[in-house]
Amino acid sequence: MPTAAGLRFARGPCMQQLSGLDATFLYLETAEMPMHVGALHLFELPAGSKGKFVTALRKHIESRLPITPVLRRRLWWMPLNLANPAWVDAVPDLKQHIVEVKLPKVNGQAPGLPELEAAVSALHPVLLDRSKPLWKFHVFEGLAPGPSGARRVALYTQLHHAAVDGQAAVALANAILDVTPTPRAIEVKPSRRTRTFKLEMTEMLRGVIGGQAQKVAEIVRNLPATVGTLKNAATSVVSASSLLTGKAGPSNLTLAPRTPLNVSVSSGRAFATVTLPLGEIKAIGRAFEATINDMVLMLCSTALRRHYAKQRVLPRKSLVAAVPISLREKGNTDADNQASMSFISLGTNIADTKKRLAHVKAATASMKSTMGQLKSILPTDFPSLGVPWLIEAATALYGKAKVADRIPQVANVVISNVPGPPVPLYMAGARMVTNYPASIVVHGMALNITVQSYDQSLDFGLMADAAAMPDVREFAEALRIAFDDLxxxxxxxxxxPDAPPPLGLVRQTTERLGSSLGKAARGVVGGMVGSVVSGVTRGVTRGVMGGVVDAAVSQVTRRPRASDKPAEVAPPKKKRRAG
Known part of the structure; x- marks a missing residue:
């Protein structure tokens, strides 16, 4: 294991200060809001493997440290915490960063996925030690074997969000994972960079003052372009609004309705997982000209509607999702945060599945149209002098005063879709079977749904506040049912099959009825009934038949009736008779 012995300290202008966005995740962190992300992985060990996987994993990670700088750096705080901290080099003690967790047997049986979910629920609220590199791996051995009888282990990873975002975590995974059971050889080139294990006072002051001045200068320099872009984006949004076009459509710019999720979160967590077939979801999406992201949002929308309709607390107004968007340029693999947040209406107030999918597609397209213009000016860095005190004080006050319980929220839930590797991957010789993300919940949004594609699957990680959604496992089952609906x-x-019968079919039925009454009566009855059907069917048939079919389907599938009961076709008004 590498040590710091013999390495000299740097004394030069090489301070790597955290960006404003990266540091914000440090300032927002409290006991109730841990700011680390990670994942729960299941691995299958090769036949005949012996020894503990935790030992093999430590050896494997040690060999990959030269190409994973995010694992060998730690925070160095500025004097009096006046500005953002900086990264300095560190030598991680792998026995402290990669630990074994023993799970008890259940009724004499080896633990499985439910026990792993419970373990992640208990481990996720534990904050990472800020005096060390901001990561930790938990290895679970002794699990129930897989369907093929192969020996299984699990790994729960924690990485602080100040160090990585979703795409940076994928880049890290690419560095430590392999595409074959045999780990690839790593070519380590000697680095000419002098390692920095601490910062001197003069360097910190010089770096802070110079860095702050540079960031202010950049803001001033880019101000005209920023104002112009904002003006163009605002004009596009207003010109496309229903107020000017007269066309009703989904609006992403709205306050979210109040739900059980919009509360101040506690320090407890509840975690659940779902795996769905990626190929089939892609095929359904192609049939409806929908992207994978559209399909993920649609699945979540349908599951949320079912879950809260069952509890009779589904709002009449559509729920809104906070959806992270990447600001990375193509090919950028820097280990920092380059993302922002957008908002998408989920259409949970729409009972019809096809119409809800059309709503989600339109809402996503509207978001892309607006954010496409703004991505170039959204900041990931900004001056930080005095910001640590301000954000930390505001965060503490926001949580203690339970502000989220009192004020309207802009979103109800966080939904994030991160593209992952399309092929099976291996680590230390073990094949990765699943990749369930585990992310962050915050005050006002007590559920985080993070999805990552892997191999032939779409893996959902559902992290909820234990008080706001203790039944997160039931919500996971609602996601499976939502997939069946699609x-x-x-x-x-x-x-x-849900479409009302055509008008011609109704006329044929009335004519058959008329024929049973005789030739003469057929002309009278068929003519009278046919005339009535022609005048009324267009206004009533769809509403009546649609309601009957909806009711039948609800009974068969046991779908809960929503409290809003949206009526899509109003019954015709009775006409007054003349005279």
Whole structure:
């Protein structure tokens, strides 16, 4: 294991200060809001493997440290915490950063996925030690074997969000994982950079003052372009609004309705997982001209609607999702945060599945149109002098005063979709079977749904506040049912079993009725009934038949009735008779 012996300290202008966005995750962190992300991985060990996986993993990570700088750096705080801290080099003690966790047997049986979910629920609220590199791996051995009988282990990873965002975490995974069971050889080139294990006072002051001045200068220099871009984006939003176009459409710029999720969070967590087939979801998306992101939002929308309708607390107004968007340029793999947040209406107030999918697609397209203009000016760095005190004080006050319980929220839930590797991956010779993300919940949004594609699967990690959503496992099952709902949707061009019968079919029925009454009566009855049907069917048939079919489907599938009961076709008004 490498040591710091013989390494000299740097005394030069090489301070790497955290960006404003990276440091914000440090200032927002409290016991109730841990700011680390990670994942729960299941691994299958090769046949005949012996010894503990935790030992093999430590050896493997040690060999990858030269290409994973995010694992060998720690924070260095500025004097009096006046500005953002900086990163300095560190030598991680792998026995402290990669630890074994023993799970008890359940009724004499080896632990499985439910026990792993419970373990992550208990470990996730534990804050990372800021005096060390901001990461920790937990290894679970002795699990129940897989379907093929292979020996299984699990790994729960923690990485502070100040160090990585979703894409940076994927880049880190690419560095420590392999595409074959045999780990690839790493070519380590001698670094000419002098390692910095501490910062002197003069260097800190010089770096802080110079850095702050440079950031202010950049803001001033980019101000005209920023104002112009904001003006153009605002004009586009207003010109496309229903107020000017007269066309009703989804609006992402709205306050979110109050739900059980919009509360101040506690220090407890509840974690659940779901795996869905990626290929089938892609096929359904292609049929409806929807992206993978559209399909993820649609699945979450349907599950949220079902879950809260069952509890009779589904709002009449649509829930809103906070959706992170990447600001990274193509090919950028820097280990920092380059992301922002957008808001998308989920259409949870729409009962019809096809119409809800159309709503989600339109809302996503609207968000992309607006954010596409703003991505170039959204900041990931800004001056930080005095900011640590301000944000930390505001965060503490916000949580203690339970402000989130009193004020309207801009979103109800966080939904993040991160593209992952399309092929099986291995670590220390073990094949990774699943990759369930574990992310952050914050005051006012007590559920985080993070999704990552892996191999042929779409893996959902559901992290909830234990008080706001203790039944997160039930919500996970609602996601499975939502997938079945999408499977059952008739594809465009196929016959729709829910569609009302055509007018011609009704006329044929009335004519058959007329024929049973005789030739003479048929003309009278068929003519009268046919005339009535022609005048009324167009206004009533869809509403009546749609309601009947909806009621039947609800009974068969046991779908809960929503409290809002949106009526899409109003019954025709009765006409007054003349005279």
């Amino acid at each position: 499977r059952a949707l008739p594809r465009p061009g196929e016959d729709d």
